[in-house]
Amino acid sequence: MIEKIVKNVLELPGVEGACILDKKGVLLHNDLPDFFLEDFLDDLARRIKTLYEAVDENYMACDDYLLKFPEKYIRLRRSRNVFLLVVVDPSVNMVSLKMVTNIVLKHITPKVLSEMRKILQAAKEEAPVADSPAPAEAPAPVPPPAATAEAPAAKPSPSAPVRGERVPRPRPSRSFRGTRY
Secondary structure, eight states, X not given: OHHHHHHHHHTSTXXXXXXXXXXXXXXXXXXXXXXXXXXXXXXXXXXXXXXXXHHHHHSOOOSEXXXXXSSOEEEEEEOXXXXXXXXXXXXXXXXXXXXXXXXXXXXXXXXXXXXXXXXXXXXXXXXXXXXXXXXXXXXXXXXXXXXXXXXXHTOOOTTSOOTTOOOOOOOOOOEETTEEO
C-alpha cells in the first residue's frame, strides 16, 4: 500500500527519490537514486535525528526542513511515526511536493508502520538464506556498533531529556507581521 503512495511523490516532476525511516532509524522504504551509497544510508538515521534534536533544543521546533546543496535539495519531513526524506531538483514545485508528502505522512499510521516492519523483518529473515555462501561477512555488520553506541547515551541524568524523546513545543502566540496583537 505504501508503495502506491510513495509512487505519487516519485511521479512529481523534479523528484529524484525518497525514503522512509521510522523513529528508531530503521529504513522502511527506499527509493533513493543509486548515487546514495550504502554507507550513507547506514548513517542517515543518526544524522537526521541529530539534526532534529539540535534544532528542537536550540531554536523553534519545526517538522519540515529543506537542505540546499549545489545541484540537489533534500526535503526532510517528520511526523509522529516516521521521517520522510525526498531528494529533488531545485526546479521542483514545492507546493505540490508538500501536498503529496502530506498524503504520505497522513497514510503512515501505527498500523501501517507495524505492517511495514513485519514485511522488512520477513525480508531480513529470507535474505540470509539467499546469501548463505558468504557467512564470513555476517559477524561484522554496521548496525550492532550503532546500537551499542546509543546504549550509553540512553542513560542521561534525570533532569535532561532522554535521547530520542520529543521536546515539548512552546505554545504559539499570535502575531501579525512580527508584532503581537
